[in-house]
Amino acid sequence: MDSTGLALIELGAILFALGMMxxxxxxxxxSPIPLxxxxxxxxGDGGIFQMKAATEFGxxxxxxxxxxxxxxxxxxxxxxxxxxxLRRDWPAGILDIAANATPGVLVALFLGWGPVGAVTMGGVxxxxxxxxxxxxxxxxxxxxxxxxxxxxxxxxxxxxxxxxYLPILTMMLAGLSFAGGLKSLxxxxxxITVVLVVALRYGRFVSKVVDSNDNEVFLLxxxxxxxxxxxxxxxxxVSAAVGAFLLGIAISGSTAQEAAKLLEPLRxxxxxxxxxxxxxxxxPRAIPPVLGWAIVLAVITALTKIGTGWWAARRQGxxxxxxxxxGAALVARGEFSIVIAGLAVSVGGxxxxxxxxxxxxxxxxxxxxxxxxxxxxxxxxxxxxxRGGLDPVGM
Amino acid sequence: MTALPGIGVRKDFEVxxxxxxxxxxxxxxxIDLIVSQRDDPDACLAQVPLTTDEAGVLxxxxxxxxxxxxxxxxxxxxxxxxxxxxxxxxxxxxRSRMLGETGLxxxxxxxxxxxxxxxxxxPSPGPDFVLDSGDLLVVVGTPHxxxxxxxxxxxx
Numbered sequence: 001m002d003s004t005g006l007a008l009i010e011l012g013a014i015l016f017a018l019g020m021m022x023x024x025x026x027x028x029x030x031s032p033i034p035l036x037x038x039x040x041x042x043x044g045d046g047g048i049f050q051m052k053a054a055t056e057f058g059x060x061x062x063x064x065x066x067x068x069x070x071x072x073x074x075x076x077x078x079x080x081x082x083x084x085x086l087r088r089d090w091p092a093g094i095l096d097i098a099a100n101a102t103p104g105v106l107v108a109l110f111l112g113w114g115p116v117g118a119v120t121m122g123g124v125x126x127x128x129x130x131x132x133x134x135x136x137x138x139x140x141x142x143x144x145x146x147x148x149x150x151x152x153x154x155x156x157x158x159x160x161x162x163x164x165y166l167p168i169l170t171m172m173l174a175g176l177s178f179a180g181g182l183k184s185l186x187x188x189x190x191x192i193t194v195v196l197v198v199a200l201r202y203g204r205f206v207s208k209v210v211d212s213n214d215n216e217v218f219l220l221x222x223x224x225x226x227x228x229x230x231x232x233x234x235x236x237x238v239s240a241a242v243g244a245f246l247l248g249i250a251i252s253g254s255t256a257q258e259a260a261k262l263l264e265p266l267r268x269x270x271x272x273x274x275x276x277x278x279x280x281x282x283x284p285r286a287i288p289p290v291l292g293w294a295i296v297l298a299v300i301t302a303l304t305k306i307g308t309g310w311w312a313a314r315r316q317g318x319x320x321x322x323x324x325x326x327g328a329a330l331v332a333r334g335e336f337s338i339v340i341a342g343l344a345v346s347v348g349g350x351x352x353x354x355x356x357x358x359x360x361x362x363x364x365x366x367x368x369x370x371x372x373x374x375x376x377x378x379x380x381x382x383x384x385x386x387r388g389g390l391d392p393v394g395m
Numbered sequence: 396m397t398a399l400p401g402i403g404v405r406k407d408f409e410v411x412x413x414x415x416x417x418x419x420x421x422x423x424x425x426i427d428l429i430v431s432q433r434d435d436p437d438a439c440l441a442q443v444p445l446t447t448d449e450a451g452v453l454x455x456x457x458x459x460x461x462x463x464x465x466x467x468x469x470x471x472x473x474x475x476x477x478x479x480x481x482x483x484x485x486x487x488x489x490r491s492r493m494l495g496e497t498g499l500x501x502x503x504x505x506x507x508x509x510x511x512x513x514x515x516x517x518p519s520p521g522p523d524f525v526l527d528s529g530d531l532l533v534v535v536g537t538p539h540x541x542x543x544x545x546x547x548x549x550x551x
Contacts, residue, residue: 076400076401077400077401081398081400081401082400084398085398085400130401134401134402141439141441141442142438142439142442143399143402143405143419143427143429143439143442144405144407144415144417144419144427144429144431144439144442145437145438145439146415146436146437146438147437148399148405149397149398149399149400149405152399152400152401152402153400155400155401156400156401257422257423261423318437319435319436319437321435321437321438322435322437322438325437325438
């Protein structure tokens with residue numbers, strides 16, 4: 001068989017299997033991300049069956065997946081939402097960083113992965129999965145709840161924090177000098193500020209450049225612009241993902257909605273390939289030795305996220321049950337943790353065990369998150385009854 | 396009005412019984428009706444997705460009685476005249492036909508003073524006003540005339 005035929009067959013088999021898994025996950029209201037990762041693990045290096053030809057395609061397609069993930073994330077938000085969210089909930093955002101990045105940093109340092117590994121693991125344990133959280137909130141009919149804006153503004157803060165964090169990580173991975181690092185961080189910060197100002201004032205011009213009534217033209221312009229910006233950002237050591245995110249923010253109004261509708265299926269496809277590619281490059285034999293640490297991190301960071309949500313909701317005058325719901329909703333980690341780990345692994349400079357730990361951690365948290373959001377109400381009720389119906393109103 | 400970044404906006408208010416009632420308006424135009432729980436005002440008892448048509452019907456149901464009450468009030472001094480709201484059902488022969496085609500005024504002596512559509516009031520509709528299923532007609536006339544009008548709108 002020629003290599004093209006083999007690659008197509010492998011790719012087809014993987015995508016078909018992903019589709020079946022996605023259906024299975026959907027039936028249980030689960031995120032498909034852990035299944036995608038497991039699929040990648042099974043067919044990669046050291047897995048039950050190796051697929052070499054598909055791995056090559058998976059690498060570039062996975063990169064495009066990251067660009068699309070972040071582009072659509074940027075499209076979801078209007079600049080005004082970002083600015084108000086930042087202003088109102090920054091204390092919760094700061095607590096979120098401190099409480100949830102620290103466990104990852106400490107474990108990485110303890111395992112001797114050095115400062116770069118520590119910063120990577122801090123990012124992995126810090127960032128909640130806005131995709132999983134938004135889906136769970138909608139599935140459970142909690143969009144109208146009073147704690148939901150609190151949850152969403154924490155997610156907004158995290159996403160903006162990513163725009164600062166990813167350039168820092170990129171520069172550390174590239175082994176830049178302190179001055180060089182400061183330069184790329186400065187570029188990132190200036191870029192974020194310029195994009196927010198441009199998007200707030202002149203968003204319609206950016207939208208006009210890419211907008212078109214013809215879907216095909218629109219799609220090509222969008223995708224082209226996203227890859228151009230991402231590539232340029234990557235060349236400046238600001239991280240491709242951040243470039244795409246900023247472009248997404250700058251596109252606004254009806255153009256943003258149309259763009260999101262058009263790109264969503266593409267994002268789902270390429271993001272799925274990204275998760276599989278990450279799994280393919282992770283050696284499943286490296287997971288058992290770090291599984292214990294993954295469980296420790298999962299337990300600690302589930303508790304720290306619940307604490308963060310609880311505190312943030314209390315600041316907004318939400319009652320006890322709502323605080324618990326806000327905390328539990330934030331537990332899920334997913335796509336962005338893998339984006340961070342994927343960036344670190346692709347550049348190199350971190351222990352290969354880090355990829356295994358990040359995979360195991362996300363496998364646990366992407367499953368645990370939606371479960372936590374579902375069981376939190378009965379759990380809180382159970383404990384309240386246990387304590388003799390103590391203060392049911394909980395003010 | 397509360398912003399839900401990435402999703403849309405929540406518009407709700409507290410009713411006298413202590414519950415919150417309102418809608419979540421998604422960015423893509425979808426609307427969810429929300430009603431808060433009694434024992435936990437932060438949480439929602441229901442989040443019901445509504446299509447644009449369904450939201451319009453609900454708005455009519457809530458808006459039309461007020462109008463009818465007000466009109467009744469206005470001509471309380473005229474005995475024998477009353478106001479009623481008559482729906483254009485999904486099986487009405489007059490849906491997507493012009494109001495003039497019903498011949499309501501000649502046949503029943505009752506007058507259509509307004510049409511409620513999607514919560515919007517269209518006062519004094521002309522004979523070329525095109526009716527649609529889900530519309531609520533506010534009709535003034537004698538009780539006898541109104542009964543006849545209801546039959547005509549339902550069965551032709």
